[in-house]
Amino acid sequence: MERGKIRRLLVLGLLMAVSVFVAFAAGPVKTYKFGVMAPITGTNAEYGKGFQIATKMAVDEINAKGEIKIELVVKDSKGDPKESADIARQFGDDASIMAIVGDFTSSSCMAAAPIVDEAGIVLLSPTASNPNYASMSKFAFSVMGRQDGEAPFFSTYLLKKYAGAKDIGVIWVNSDWGKSSHDNLVAQAKKDGLNVVSDVNYIADEKDFSASIAKLRRGKPDHIVILDQGAVPTIINQIAQAGWNDVKITTLGPGTSQQIISLCGKNAEGLLLTTPFFFDENSKSDMAWYNTFYKAAGFYPTVHPACAYDCVYLLEAAIKNSGDKVTRESIRSNLQNYKGFSGLTGPIVFNPDGDIFRKYLIVAVENGKFVKKTNFDFAK
Amino acid sequence: MDYYLSQVINGICQGSIYALMAIGYSVVVGVVGLVTFTHGEVIMLGAFAAYFAFQFFGNNLILGIIASFSASAFIGIFVYKICYERFFDAPRHISLLLTIGVSMLLKNLTQILIGPNNMPLLGVVPNKFFGIGLVGVTLVQIIVIVTVISLSLLLFLLFNKTRWGIMLRAVSQDKKAAALMGINVKVTSMLGNCIGSGLGGIAGMLLAIYYQTLIATMGGSAGIKAFSASVLGGLTDIPSAALGGLSLGIIENLGITFASASFRDIFAFIFLLLVLLIKPEGFARKRGVRP
Numbered sequence: 001m002e003r004g005k006i007r008r009l010l011v012l013g014l015l016m017a018v019s020v021f022v023a024f025a026a027g028p029v030k031t032y033k034f035g036v037m038a039p040i041t042g043t044n045a046e047y048g049k050g051f052q053i054a055t056k057m058a059v060d061e062i063n064a065k066g067e068i069k070i071e072l073v074v075k076d077s078k079g080d081p082k083e084s085a086d087i088a089r090q091f092g093d094d095a096s097i098m099a100i101v102g103d104f105t106s107s108s109c110m111a112a113a114p115i116v117d118e119a120g121i122v123l124l125s126p127t128a129s130n131p132n133y134a135s136m137s138k139f140a141f142s143v144m145g146r147q148d149g150e151a152p153f154f155s156t157y158l159l160k161k162y163a164g165a166k167d168i169g170v171i172w173v174n175s176d177w178g179k180s181s182h183d184n185l186v187a188q189a190k191k192d193g194l195n196v197v198s199d200v201n202y203i204a205d206e207k208d209f210s211a212s213i214a215k216l217r218r219g220k221p222d223h224i225v226i227l228d229q230g231a232v233p234t235i236i237n238q239i240a241q242a243g244w245n246d247v248k249i250t251t252l253g254p255g256t257s258q259q260i261i262s263l264c265g266k267n268a269e270g271l272l273l274t275t276p277f278f279f280d281e282n283s284k285s286d287m288a289w290y291n292t293f294y295k296a297a298g299f300y301p302t303v304h305p306a307c308a309y310d311c312v313y314l315l316e317a318a319i320k321n322s323g324d325k326v327t328r329e330s331i332r333s334n335l336q337n338y339k340g341f342s343g344l345t346g347p348i349v350f351n352p353d354g355d356i357f358r359k360y361l362i363v364a365v366e367n368g369k370f371v372k373k374t375n376f377d378f379a380k
Numbered sequence: 381m382d383y384y385l386s387q388v389i390n391g392i393c394q395g396s397i398y399a400l401m402a403i404g405y406s407v408v409v410g411v412v413g414l415v416t417f418t419h420g421e422v423i424m425l426g427a428f429a430a431y432f433a434f435q436f437f438g439n440n441l442i443l444g445i446i447a448s449f450s451a452s453a454f455i456g457i458f459v460y461k462i463c464y465e466r467f468f469d470a471p472r473h474i475s476l477l478l479t480i481g482v483s484m485l486l487k488n489l490t491q492i493l494i495g496p497n498n499m500p501l502l503g504v505v506p507n508k509f510f511g512i513g514l515v516g517v518t519l520v521q522i523i524v525i526v527t528v529i530s531l532s533l534l535l536f537l538l539f540n541k542t543r544w545g546i547m548l549r550a551v552s553q554d555k556k557a558a559a560l561m562g563i564n565v566k567v568t569s570m571l572g573n574c575i576g577s578g579l580g581g582i583a584g585m586l587l588a589i590y591y592q593t594l595i596a597t598m599g600g601s602a603g604i605k606a607f608s609a610s611v612l613g614g615l616t617d618i619p620s621a622a623l624g625g626l627s628l629g630i631i632e633n634l635g636i637t638f639a640s641a642s643f644r645d646i647f648a649f650i651f652l653l654l655v656l657l658i659k660p661e662g663f664a665r666k667r668g669v670r671p
Contacts, residue, residue, distance in 0.1 A: 207593070
């Protein structure tokens with residue numbers, strides 16, 4: 001063998017030995033597992049898929065930094081509280097799972113809350129907004145905001161001040177979330193001097209709204225309020241199909257869901273809704289995230305996956321603040337007490353119950369797009 | 381009064397779709413002689429077949445009917461071969477369990493291949509409303525009712541005026557006697573299953589047009605409604621199954637009128653229970669009509 005070749009081999013060997021030494025001296029990167037519980041199938045599949053993609057985006061970014069490593073275990077709750085309870089049990093019994101991100105609906109989260117309380121594992125929901133959810137367990141958290149905040153805002157600011165509504169018809173999904181939203185909305189509407197002239201409800205996964213729409217129409221409201229997520233496009237289309245064209249439609253719940261545009265087409269023109277977060281076209285970081293999500297998902301994001309993304313970063317912060325000994329309890333404690341977190345959807349500081357209060361925006365559908373409305377004195 | 385009339389019209393429209401689903405179900409159970417749990421997924425696949433036909437060839441209703449009938453009839457062949465053909469002489473629960481398995485397979489396969497999200501079905505029938513104030517009927521409702529009536533008449537002609545219809549009725553009454561008369565029972569049973577499935581497929585298309593949306597998981601509730609309406613009709617009596625479907629739709633809508641849509645299924649199943657308690661054979665004319 002030539003001398004030059006031997007020398008090169010020796011140098012290479014030396015370099016490899018040094019690398020291994022440095023790696024071991026620095027210590028291996030610790031891996032932490034999170035469970036993700038979301039409705040990947042069913043009526044709310046758009047939101048569940050959004051959770052799945054947004055949490056993966058956050059995990060990829062965190063893992064790329066190389067400080068800690070996170071693995072996700074994703075399970076489909078199908079939007080069924082019974083499934084959510086079962087999945088929570090599975091995650092709780094698996095000692096390698098340090099925390100759970102999910103579920104989507106308040107009903108599913110409330111079904112899982114006693115189970116995570118018993119298992120002593122954090123259930124951090126991106127979207128549960130029933131005010132009674134987080135107080136069910138010290139391990140139950142939510143970052144969406146509460147319906148005793150959003151529903152009154154909807155009544156006072158969107159319906160009364162912005163839209164000038166007088167008589168409203170309310171159609172709502174009869175679930176934990178729907179009932180909470182309805183009760184808070186109607187209570188505030190009465191204070192605001194709005195007349196609730198018709199009030200109908202239905203159970204989740206309902207498809208035929210013709211009878212409910214006829215019942216709504218009987219009260220002759222000038223505005224309809226739809227309280228739901230996945231069924232909103234179907235209701236809007238069936239209102240149009242029933243030939244009811246002289247009523248204004250508003251909705252609380254779906255956020256700026258792309259399905260509203262794609263499923264409703266021109267039936268959605270003029271729709272008004274509230275959301276706690278809207279992607280700012282003038283913000284490079286917002287639009288970068290927005291476009292990255294779109295490439296991964298094939299549809300544009302709403303506030304819901306954005307919250308799921310923030311949830312992963314919140315848990316990362318809780319793990320880092322736990323120091324050397326990271327346990328389920330240390331994650332819970334650091335999550336509860338963490339101040340100064342500001343994520344994609346804005347600042348997040350948990351109140352003693354484990355949820356947060358948000359501010360809200362009014363958004364309209366104009367020419368097939370969601371447009372933030374700012375041309376009124378209470379916009380800020 | 382206007383309001384109640386409009387709810388009755390809604391009920392007749394919804395009931396017509398249930399009637400068509402129940403007719404298809406009764407044809408399957410009557411001719412094959414075995415209960416099925418795949419009918420919901422057959423309905424769902426018919427809806428998707430029509431959806432893709434509209435996507436590729438435009439909003440042609442006749443084409444949608446042909447596509448949904450053909451696709452569901454084809455699935456009917458698959459279901460027949462897997463769940464029924466070898467099990468006529470086996471305990472009934474074997475084919476029942478197989479139909480449950482095939483139902484899960486079809487639903488999950490559809491979710492994987494097509495996706496789990498709601499898909500829009502807009503503009504197939506223009507949004508037109510004929511009436512004054514609350515009372516009236518939409519063009520969609522007229523088309524649904526006319527389609528169901530037409531198909532029912534066609535089925536009546538098939539069963540009563542054609543040789544194939546006589547064979548189907550013979551097989552549904554007594555398979556052994558039919559075989560002795562020279563009828564190919566297996567082929568006839570398969571044909572009956574395909575016709576029943578095809579009618580379910582058209583019902584799926586009508587559901588999707590009426591709701592303006594379709595989703596891979598829509599078969600579950602549709603299948604239960606088809607089964608319930610068919611039970612009201614005595615399970616194998618086709619005219620009674622149609623009556624069962626119609627009355628189920630009207631009862632549901634009147635229930636919503638006086639209570640709320642959250643009670644839809646409660647009203648439907650209380651009605652079913654009451655009818656069966658008073659008249660165990662349902663609306664069927666003969667007691668003890670067995671599949």
